[in-house]
Amino acid sequence: MSLRHALLSLLSGRERTGYEASTDFGRSVEHVWHAPDSQIYPELRRLADLGLLDVDELPDGGRGTKKRYRITETGLAELRAWIESPTRPRPQRDPAYLRAAYLEWASPEAAREVLGVHRDVHLERLRMLEQVRVSLVERTNPTLVQRLRRYPAEQHDRIVAWKVYAYDGMIAQARAEVAWAEQGLELVERFRDLPPLGMGEARDEPGAGSGA
Amino acid sequence: MSLRHALLSLLSGRERTGYEASTDFGRSVEHVWHAPDSQIYPELRRLADLGLLDVDELPDGGRGTKKRYRITETGLAELRAWIESPTRPRPQRDPAYLRAAYLEWASPEAAREVLGVHRDVHLERLRMLEQVRVSLVERTNPTLVQRLRRYPAEQHDRIVAWKVYAYDGMIAQARAEVAWAEQGLELVERFRDLPPLGMGEARDEPGAGSGA
DNA sequence: AAGAGCATGTAAATGGTTACATGATTCC
DNA sequence: GGAATCATGTAACCATTTACATGCTCTT
Structure with missing residues (x-):
């Protein structure tokens, strides 16, 4: 759930279009929180829907539109609240x-x-x-x-x-x-010269009836 | 996708019932790969369906049945293949x-x-x-x-x-x-005595039209 | 009689990965 | 003419989290 905060962090530095957000993300926050484009664009939209970002649609020379995202006061409050709250460490899974x-x-x-x-x-x-x-x-x-x-x-x-x-x-x-x-x-x-482990040498514990 | 291999690793040590697998998991592999019960039981069943584990249903004194899982040759081969293959490190996300x-x-x-x-x-x-x-x-x-x-x-x-x-x-x-x-x-x-950061002091870059 | 331990899960939601999809413009 | 860059995403799948569900037996 912290992609959200990674994006708010980035946008707290300056406003950006979706594309700029996704490329700048790759150059900065990415080193701390990985996310692919396919997560970034939808999340930006969700943040805008929640009022944590403001959006302006800018005409993009015939090409369609690009969107400019700017963090709102609410977004900044959310970011700050998250930064100030300790969270449990992610469970070990490497x-x-x-x-x-x-x-x-x-x-x-x-x-x-x-x-x-x-x-x-x-x-x-x-x-x-x-x-x-x-x-x-x-x-x-x-x-x-x-x-x-x-x-x-x-x-x-x-x-x-x-x-x-x-x-x-x-x-x-x-x-x-x-x-x-x-x-x-x-x-x-x-242990270079030790023979490999195999199932061969497995001996079942006595009492653990070998099924069939 | 490595819960699978965590379970195969555990079961390479000895056969276990689902319950034993889940408690022993909590005492050993857990420190290296976290997973809750709600993931372990279904995954054991899936591993059995794939033929990586053998199952015996044991009557459990009136209570119902318990299942005894034992790693198969195929399971061991899968475990070994996984252990021998380097994988990309998990992307940074802390x-x-x-x-x-x-x-x-x-x-x-x-x-x-x-x-x-x-x-x-x-x-x-x-x-x-x-x-x-x-x-x-x-x-x-x-x-x-x-x-x-x-x-x-x-x-x-x-x-x-x-x-x-x-x-x-x-x-x-x-x-x-x-x-x-x-x-x-x-x-x-x-930095104890430095005043807090606020949006207040934000100055937009010239040219970045302040919306509305 | 209560609580720990045995024994097994299901269900819904969230978050992340992978692959795909489209089309213009600018630089070489 | 082709590649890189601009500019957006969608869709399907998989893994993980969280909360809930059930009921027996053994020990204190």
Whole structure:
């Protein structure tokens, strides 16, 4: 239910057309909350229906119309209320950790591959996050620059600080994932020569009648 | 789509009735993959329909029947194939990070509360994870003990090692969350005296016609 | 006699994924 | 002439959440 708040967050920076919202989303909020276009356009409309956004239909040179969305006072109040309310953390549900807990079933080659991909994916994410972090600290990030223009200079440090803070957290997460994958790769080597597990060696507990 | 594999993982340890599966799930796999009963029972049935589990209906002393589920060769093959295949990481979608990125909207009191809850939740999770880790290393964890009974002693170290590895990863994550929350609490104090952000000071960019 | 544990779910709603659909304009 | 970008979505499906539903047995 937070796509809603991701969009309100974005639109609290400046008004945007649906298209701008969806592309800017992909460049900024996306790193914190993923959503495809097919979710964004309908959600913008729903937010407008609820009065959290204002819409203007702009003629779009023969092409049809585009819509300009602007956050309302109600929308801002909703955003603020959400930001100020702690919510339970999302329940644990990460396939990588489930898989890791049962890697005794994988061949050493497959385990190496799985953990290698995990490391690489998070290394790449790490590089991306670090780049964005730099653009925030240097205040060259376009989405941030536009946001700052709306607020007095005394507010700028704080606005930037929370963005950087969020990225710092995700950077720490990404580094932890990389380190974890590397530990995993060491474990694979430690058990490299052990024969694979099979159902063959399964022995049923006495008393657990083997059906038929 | 991995509830399926969470259940196959659990049942690869030993056969269970639906009820045992759902309670044992809550004690073990749950820490890695959350699912409520209302998902578990129907999924067990689906897995049986697909031939990944065998079912025996056992009379349950007047009460009705209970079902005993046992993983099949096909089920084990499916589990193994899933474990050996890397999957894309789940897209980023954590409300805590979205919220953090816009904490300039919160009052210092609310921000303190939000971050404090985050820290406490993860501290508690951390303690739980560390306890389970100990029970794995000492091999007193009941679910683990039952699993080990099915495999030759030479396999035990590896089986335990991957479970511990998964918990180590989650422990690192929990610690990172706690540290991150604490950094956040420091940031709150740094901006304690800055007036709140409001829509009041919003200035529209020139050219962005103020509607109506 | 009450409460915990055994034993099993259904139903409705929400949220997210994937694939598809359309057509203009501007840049190379 | 073709690709990228602008500009919107719809539809079907799948997974997850939340709330509810039922009734027995064993222990205190």
